[in-house]
Amino acid sequence: MASRTIENYLKQLYLEQEAVPGEVAMGRLATIMSVVPGTATAMVKALADARLVHYSPRAGVRLTEAGKQLALHVLRRHRLVELLLVKVLGLDWSEVHEEAEELEHVISDKLLDRIDALLGYPEVDPHGDPIPTAGGGVQAVSAETLVSCPLGIRVRIARVLDQEPRFLQFVEASGLVPGARVEVAERDAQADAVRVVLARGGEQTLSTAAAGKFQVRAEGAESMEAPAGASLAEEAPAHHF
Amino acid sequence: MASRTIENYLKQLYLEQEAVPGEVAMGRLATIMSVVPGTATAMVKALADARLVHYSPRAGVRLTEAGKQLALHVLRRHRLVELLLVKVLGLDWSEVHEEAEELEHVISDKLLDRIDALLGYPEVDPHGDPIPTAGGGVQAVSAETLVSCPLGIRVRIARVLDQEPRFLQFVEASGLVPGARVEVAERDAQADAVRVVLARGGEQTLSTAAAGKFQVRAEGAESMEAPAGASLAEEAPAHHF
DNA sequence: GAGCGGATTTTGATGACTCAAAATAAGAAT
DNA sequence: ATTCTTATTTTGAGTCATCAAAATCCGCTC
Numbered sequence A, B: 001m002a003s004r005t006i007e008n009y010l011k012q013l014y015l016e017q018e019a020v021p022g023e024v025a026m027g028r029l030a031t032i033m034s035v036v037p038g039t040a041t042a043m044v045k046a047l048a049d050a051r052l053v054h055y056s057p058r059a060g061v062r063l064t065e066a067g068k069q070l071a072l073h074v075l076r077r078h079r080l081v082e083l084l085l086v087k088v089l090g091l092d093w094s095e096v097h098e099e100a101e102e103l104e105h106v107i108s109d110k111l112l113d114r115i116d117a118l119l120g121y122p123e124v125d126p127h128g129d130p131i132p133t134a135g136g137g138v139q140a141v142s143a144e145t146l147v148s149c150p151l152g153i154r155v156r157i158a159r160v161l162d163q164e165p166r167f168l169q170f171v172e173a174s175g176l177v178p179g180a181r182v183e184v185a186e187r188d189a190q191a192d193a194v195r196v197v198l199a200r201g202g203e204q205t206l207s208t209a210a211a212g213k214f215q216v217r218a219e220g221a222e223s224m225e226a227p228a229g230a231s232l233a234e235e236a237p238a239h240h241f
Numbered sequence C: 001g002a003g004c005g006g007a008t009t010t011t012g013a014t015g016a017c018t019c020a021a022a023a024t025a026a027g028a029a030t
Numbered sequence D: 001a002t003t004c005t006t007a008t009t010t011t012g013a014g015t016c017a018t019c020a021a022a023a024t025c026c027g028c029t030c
Helices: A004-019 A026-033 A037-049 A065-087 A096-103 A109-118 A165-174 A230-235 B004-019 B026-033 B037-049 B065-087 B096-103 B109-118 B165-174 B230-235
Strands: A053-056 A060-063 A154-160 A181-188 A193-198 A203-207 A214-218 B053-056 B060-063 B155-160 B181-188 B193-198 B203-207 B214-218
Touching: A004 A026, A004 A037, A004 A060, A004 A065, A026 A037, A026 A060, A037 A053, A037 A060, A060 A065, A065 A096, A065 A109, B004 B026, B004 B037, B004 B060, B004 B065, B026 B037, B026 B060, B037 B053, B037 B060, B060 B065, B065 B096, B065 B109
Parallel strands: none
Antiparallel strands: A053 A060, A154 A181, A154 A214, A181 A193, A193 A203, B053 B060, B155 B181, B155 B214, B181 B193, B193 B203
């Protein structure tokens, strides 16, 4: 079995490759993992020996298919756990990321199946991040964000790309949570600002950087079906979704 | 923070001291922890440095108050997790022990409180083991077992002292689960056997060793109040209690 | 094309946990 | 009392993941 360290390296490599396709530089990996560069090099060599990554010295590192599958497995556990914590245990979605960081390494397959079933085989976690399937598949992700989508068109927040509790608390307060219907009223390049109007009332102006953290989907698009585990959500203290 | 290794040593020391009051011998500890004796000695020295145990070379080891509190904390997490897995996730009580062995080390205090609340502040886990309080208290435990209790008197199974899945599956099948009402019909010292009659019908003959693994309480005694989290149990797939 | 600078790799060490096997102590047996 | 037995402790070594700092490489500037 992969150690939890290895699981973390693979997970972060996957997320980085998802964000920036191509090879991941050592310095970048070291930063992500909060280790010194030498440590990253050493670990990557070990991962390469285990055939979990392709490693070209001084060029960078890239997941192999095996490494990617393992990473997706970890991500599946992470995201299902997050959803469980929010919907069943009633934790705040701004704090479940930290908890899941630990739990993702100690959930057995059997338990994971139970969680999946209890939640009704959900497709996305509380942040809108897609939950990989047991088979290792992932939903394609819409690349549109509040920065790139057309002005004046009703869209739905699909995913929030920042897991920082501070940021998520702001998201919560402003109502820009996954599932919320909004439209971009205006963008001001000079002011570096994006003004967003919420369908259910209210508006919020964001910096371009902040707006770019919200992925959106055309209103009425697929895959925003009944939130998984809705029946349970009624009684359990499920604050947000 | 105590490493998971340390948490495990402390937990096992606590359980051993509960079973056999007094100092724990090194060889015994080594066996319990599945390490060679030298490893146990080394770890115990480290624990002594951290003031978690009292250690007298060649005499044995004993938890300090601090060590005991830490052990109880781990045990609290372990047992609440077990109950959560059975009542909310619908896992079989014969298998939750293994799962909880891992989970007990990664549950935050906040999450633990949520679990406790969701389950309705239960006093015992699915095996009947008492759940230590957040303050570090534990229920006194009845010392009566199917071997020692009076013949022909109705008692209730309070606790099953063996966590082996195989054994627990037998317990399940025979109906001698915590909460079951039974009476000991006869004991045969020669045959080394104990015959138990279940109130709800059926009977079962056990070896003395097996019978000794069932702690019992006089029928109608305190502390067998409404199983914690009963409301939830109705809808969730809570098989056993 | 010689040199510079930043990223990367190497090297040497450390801490936590473990094993194997040799050394030791303490109690039991003769 | 001397020896034997057996549990315990010590010693030496290995693995995993890490850091600090020295060595190396590559592309870029002048």
